[in-house]
Amino acid sequence: MIPVAFGATAADAEGRPDGKKISPESALKALKSGNLRHRHGKSIRKSYAPKGEALSKGQWPIAAIVGCADSRVHPDEIFDIAPANLFVVRNAGNVIDDDVLGSLEYAVEHLGVELIVTCGHSLCGAVKATEAVVLGGDLPGGHINNLVEKIRPALAALPVGHTLQQAVTANSKQSAQRALNDSEILLEAKLAGKLHVVSATYSLVNKKVYFYNEATVTPV
Numbered sequence: 001m002i003p004v005a006f007g008a009t010a011a012d013a014e015g016r017p018d019g020k021k022i023s024p025e026s027a028l029k030a031l032k033s034g035n036l037r038h039r040h041g042k043s044i045r046k047s048y049a050p051k052g053e054a055l056s057k058g059q060w061p062i063a064a065i066v067g068c069a070d071s072r073v074h075p076d077e078i079f080d081i082a083p084a085n086l087f088v089v090r091n092a093g094n095v096i097d098d099d100v101l102g103s104l105e106y107a108v109e110h111l112g113v114e115l116i117v118t119c120g121h122s123l124c125g126a127v128k129a130t131e132a133v134v135l136g137g138d139l140p141g142g143h144i145n146n147l148v149e150k151i152r153p154a155l156a157a158l159p160v161g162h163t164l165q166q167a168v169t170a171n172s173k174q175s176a177q178r179a180l181n182d183s184e185i186l187l188e189a190k191l192a193g194k195l196h197v198v199s200a201t202y203s204l205v206n207k208k209v210y211f212y213n214e215a216t217v218t219p220v
C-alpha cells in the first residue's frame with residue numbers, strides 16, 4: 001500500500017473511488033480531444049473525475065503538466081478540462097528543477113498519475129531571453145538567471161540561425177528528458193511501465209498543442 005502523505009486522502013492513494021482507471025493512452029487522447037474543442041471554440045470543461053464526487057473528497061488527475069507561467073497559457077483551458085483532472089506545475093520556461101521534480105514524484109507516487117506532459121509555447125519570453133544570452137547578450141540578472149541556465153543547454157544542439165519556435169520545442173523536449181534523467185522515482189516508474197513522459201508545445205496563434213515523441217530512458 002502506498003503511504004498517504006501531504007494531505008492526500010485514502011482515495012488518492014488507492015485509486016479512483018469508482019474503481020475505473022484511465023490509461024495514459026486514454027489520458028493523452030482526452031488531452032488531444034480537449035485541445036481540439038479549445039481550438040474550435042467548443043469548450044465544455046469536460047470532467048474525467050468520478051461522477052458526483054465533490055472536490056473536497058479527493059483528486060483524480062489523469063495527467064501532470066509542466067507548463068510555462070505565461071499568463072496566456074492555462075493548461076485547464078487549453079486542454080478544456082475540469083478541476084481535479086490535471087496536476088499542474090508551472091514556472092517561466094517550463095523548466096525542471098528540484099521543486100518541480102518533487103511535485104511530479106508526488107503526483108506519480110501518491111496520486112497514481114501515469115502521464116506527464118511538459119508543455120512549452122510559441123513566443124515564450126523565457127526562451128527568448130535565453131536566446132539573447134546565447135547570442136552574446138548579458139544575463140538578465142537576479143533569479144531569472146537560474147531559468148536561463150536551465151534552458152540554455154536545450155539551445156546548444158540547435159543549428160545556427162534556428163528559429164525561436166525550434167528553441168521552444170527543444171526546451172520542452174529537454175524538460176521531458178530531464179524529468180526522467182534527474183528523478184530516480186520517475187525513472188523507476190518509467191522502467192516499470194507505469195509512466196509515460198511526453199513533450200509538447202502550444203501555439204498562441206492557432207491554439208493547437210503539438211505533441212512530440214515520448215522521452216526515453218537514456219543509457220548510463
Ligand SMILES: [Zn+2]
Nearest residue numbers: 068070124125
Ligand atoms: Zn513561456
